[in-house]
Amino acid sequence: MAAAPVWSVDPRTGKRREQVAVEATAEEVDTAVRAAHAVRGALADRAVRSAFLRSAAAGLDAARDGLVETADAETALGPVRLTGELARTCYQLRAFADIVDEGAFLDVVIDHPDAGATPPVPDLRRHKVPLGVVAVYSASNFPFAFSVAGGDTASALAAGCPVVVKAHPDHPALSELVAKVLRRAAAAHVIPADVVGLVHGFEAGVELIGHPLVAAAGFTGSVRGGRALFDAAAARPVPIPFHGELGSLNPVLVTEAAAAERAEEIGAGLAGSMTLGVGQFCVKPGLVLVPSGAGGDRLLKSLTDAVSDTDAGVLLDHRMRDDFLAGVRERAALADVESPVTPGAGGEHTVSAGFFTVPADRLTEEGAYGVLLEECFGPVTVVARYTDEEQATAVLSRLPGNLTASVQLSSREAAGQGRGADLLAALTPLAGRVVVNAWPTGVAVAPAQHHGGPYPATTSTSTSVGGTAIERWLRPVTYQNTPTALLPRELLDDNPLGLPRRFNGVLER
Template sequence: MTEDDLPDTPATTTCEAVAAVAEASRQWAAVTYSGRARVIHAIANALDTAAEDLIATAQEETNLPEGRLVGELKRTTFQLRLFADVVADGTFLDARIDRPDATWPMGAPRPDLRRMLMPIGPVLVFAASNFPFAFSVAGGDTAAALAAGNAVLVKAHSGHPRLSNATAAVVRAAGRAAGAPENLLRVIHETENGVTALQDPRIRAASFTGSIRGGRALFDIANARPEPIPFYGELGSVNPAFVAPTAASRHASEIVDGFLGSITGSRGQLCTKPGLLLVPAESSMLAMLRDADLPNPTPMLNDRIQKGFEADLAALATHSGVSTLLKGANSTDTSPGTTLLHTTLDKVLASPEALITEVFGPAALIVTYSDPAEVPELARTLAGQLTATIIAESDAASDITLAQDLLPILTEKAGRLLWNQWPTGVSVTYAQQHGGPYPATTAPTTTSVGTASITRFLRPVAFQNFPSTFLPDALNDGNPLSIPQHIDG
């Protein structure tokens, strides 16, 4: 697959694509914030207009059903528009003005200092397979990088190369028509070309959504550069969910339904799928899960993901402490459907690294516990997570105790904590946090979903003692852009 397939993008080498994006990035950074917002809105509109063709192509390449793709494209264009509105608002610039202060108590006069966030430079985005729209060519990372004022080079995922080119063509044409630089976005294919681009000194930041192994390899390459750059990798997560005793006894059936919906949605091919469920041994939940009636499985995204699911599931299912609780309809040994495994808390505590592991697909390990007081010990063994979920009754002493014990531990481990909701379905909002300590991400101080994700692609610059005519408008006296300015703190 090369860019030759895309009339809108000439055949090219990776080096030339990087050069084009670097040039476009300088031009894009100089566009006004309102102009930037206008272009991003135009891109969103064009994607919506092209929906029919794009979705048809996505169906040909990914096995995803039309309804899911329609919803995903809607999420994608909403995300672009939300980020465009954030750009126009100006809060994201974190503009700060310290006026001169001869009496500043540091021991020396304070100069005139003005600081704001500026575009970091050309961004390389490694697209994900599981969201061919929302985490791919025009997905969250691209939206954040564009909003921040950077041009983007996308390394397309091999799972949907034609859709990647088609999406890029729509983005480029809409951008061009709205006045954006010609190469605001470019697409390259093949891992090897992605690595070449990642090592190019003109690339100033990179992002990735995918496996721990792939993401770690790219993270290492980014850090081994003569000039290392920020690498925002969103890798793996088990997303543990803890069901407290009273919740289990009061709402067993509802919890089972919610959980099964969460692990089977999108066939479990979500980074926030809850792969570990802690339930009281004495509750009826285990039996309900064993007897659950699961829908016929739809095909997975592609063969590679299907094979990975089978291998990872087999490794976990054949562990000596694990038994198979439920095989979904139409499951065969060589092609498993939805699968629930079972073990006990003491066995997990004996082998946490082997048993607390991500299986990407519709599977989960159910862990029964006898003593709630031992559950926090499992939480302490967790690696970094995107999410952790507590299912509990806030009026029941047993549940309150467990939640109070778990909360400080889970706060250290996960980027998002949930109470009586399931972690799949990551809303794009101002307060969203999609991140966490390694291996959930390679950058625990950041998020890859929500408006705060824009900050990843900005860097602060301070201007000391500058005459008004040479200052960026965002930092000028009189606030010509009418944006929030933090003056003297």
């Protein structure tokens, strides 16, 4: 049977642009993984590794115009958004190069023998080593930042792990172009091109997670797809770590005092956050708890005005558009659910933004209203009107894990007067990032960033954004009573590499 073609499709028209590749067979996936495994030693030198990452960033910068044009043709996300996302991607690669040069991620710890300790301590020297080949599953909504050259790839390469990327079907032509840039950057440092593999097709993704030489996987996508891969990773004869970002409602709680103080500002901010990128951000606020009363009414009017002025937009593909329309129909059919601005079809290929309102006590009921506590991908949110703090807390207690949880406080509450601290304590168990008086959309690439959260937001406690994302692809190894001549250079007493480390209990930098 001939391999199925892989087409580049224009989401603005639904028409095919060009055939980009063919779906990889099981044999081709095997070849890509084995080739990556065979060249993993090429990333052992940290200086070469960091230079490779910087060259990759420079190559993407140099190819910016063509990459953005192709990305826009396949995603309809627009040149402005995509240019910014590409810049973020290049910054991320350079940031990981700096982390590789610094070396703190190796977590070097050296303890000399201490016969007087209880129990006695032998000579122990610990650092972290790469896991091996990493399978990366590209995301649809971030064709640069969470795809072929995105955070999973950048952090895995920084850790010293080759990658085999499963391209997303929504941007296959871009995936091919970006992979070529990465391979050219590798060649510039005499690194074999096979450190970056690329495969297409659903079955290729299934084969990839089961390959015995794949040591870990990173995924950004749907709960259904991510959970299937997570289960497959756990069911292997040798289970592997699966770091998946699956889905998130990203709740927001607006206090009564905050609504009274700045209702119009909060309403306009919410509109901007929920419609950003046509509502296709993984941290889009999908549930907003707003108080009943005059302040909440003013907030809703501001939200209504702002959302009504939002142009219809194109979703990433027609399957997502169909799912969005089905989701809003299901929510609109529920009793007591109203739509001040009705979300839905904006045209043959577009969707219109909107939002629903519902009494908060409905969300504490079992049954059909549970759908309002699930993510709906696209420009829509649910505003739940609560009558008192107990009702709001009851809704929060029903929520699954999230990437973010936000609270809008008054100036007095933010200054520590009132229940601000209590509300933060209530939100903290729900999410990996707690946001105060701001909106969750926008995930800065910074050392303190955490992009993860309790399941189903993610399948692990790690972050996929920021410097500590590198930790996902490493494992610690301790050498005991090992002769100096046999030790890795990272673990020598005289520290020839100048690494940050803990030496006999003292932190050295």
